[in-house]
Amino acid sequence: MTAPTLEDWQLDLGGVLLGPGTSIPVAEIEGLGRPDGRGELTEQPGADGVWAAPDWYAERKIRIDCAVKTPGDPAAARALVARLQEAADPPEVRTVGGAVMPLRIKWPGSPVKVMFGRLRKLEPEWAKAAFGWVPLDVEFAATDPRFYGDTEQQLSLRLGWLSSGGFTAPVQAPIRVSSGETGGQRRPGWITNQGDTATWPVITVHGPCANPQISHVESGRTLTAQAVLEEGQWLRIDTRPGQRHVVRDNGGHVLLTPDSDLGAFAIPPGRSEVRWTASDPTATCRLTVAWRDAYRSL
Template identity: 35%
Template structure:
């Protein structure tokens, strides 16, 4: 079910005996409504500033941020879930426990480089963050026995800004698409067969107001594959993929992997390729091309991305 305006959803997968979560909150219908507007606070910048020797002033260096912290003040409301004080109290304790279990996130805390996803709809826009739930503390309240408890919870993101909740993708083939031709016998007026394309294969439009991270999957048979973002960068791999074999390049900050199956082939990135941290797609119209050696012309790649925003 799609999120209603103002709702949030915390999701992550199960891991062994530790359960996953799909916890919805933020509105009255969820039973966990916000008491105040949520706060998105970027963490302090780690600056590379250095004082100038023997004089006043400073030389600015490279600066870095370490993500944002999102804070929620949530009212856990079960006032209507029982006819007696005891029933309302019990229902409220259960509801608070459900939230704290989702926020505990043991399933992702046990795994390196594995984020949870926090999705929301704000102003009709579906957005998401990647990170991990952190604090989830019940505030002191005399109303818990009446069926109401305020809770303060935080979510630490692995990045600044947010991403579109809808992932987009394009398939780029080694072989060009069939060309339109002339239908015989030739008569006046001449007619063309075949449907015209609305875009060039490999053409995409990145919206948002920040560069986007692509997830690139190349499917063989192909040798020395190269993914080229025309006019921007070329990313190559010194390997050969058999028919149906795949390699996935994921430069997103919480992943930073180059995998063939479950094994890393990051050591086979060709010289001259950009660092994974620089593998970004600028906003606007862009073109992707797959290059390499493929006698069958059946190799292809898929480029998937989410539009990125400085806020929402």
């Protein structure tokens, strides 16, 4: 389903528009500033001041004070409340650990940004429903406190070509092909994060290949999967906060080498390069990298 277009000050919650020009005007939004932190300040015995523990962000709690406004049409008001309830009810979101839904928002002077989380509260007041007026208390908990670009970007890479010298007979499979310098040329996989903070990609390797290794050139960090993929098979490496896992197309899990750190494989702001290697007897495997621009604020 195509996401609806947003105008300034509008929000999109599960395909239902809120804000100016809609049937759900918004009075106030809380939680768009700095998210709450998870860090303790511990008193130092016999010394001034306190010791500050590492400060991690908690979830971002978005509270929306709004109301359904359908003058003289209580049935339409009820239907809008029902649509909001239905948006958060699909089992693939509500009953699956880690699954989230988007909350999109358009602020003046900024592109549409999106947060991912769960609808935690939707409390209507029906006292004036007969007049088509139903105040709503809405709370959305974004599991990742960052704001993300509305559009997911994607890069597809085949294995790098061989050196300009060609093959030397006899050639035996598997042929190991790697990206890098080739006859004075480069085959880079450029990733551009147009935001102002790090983002985490979702990487998919499509077989046939064995033991793929993905590298972020600027940081030197690598992810190496211990797996053999046949043609038509794939594995997915999800590095996103709250989503971090590696899984195969058949639902099986994949082991990474001990030096592979999903949480450290972040894409910084600006342009950087991803390369990968694998053993492939056909040179037909490919890799896709999907990511969103990430922002600290609206």
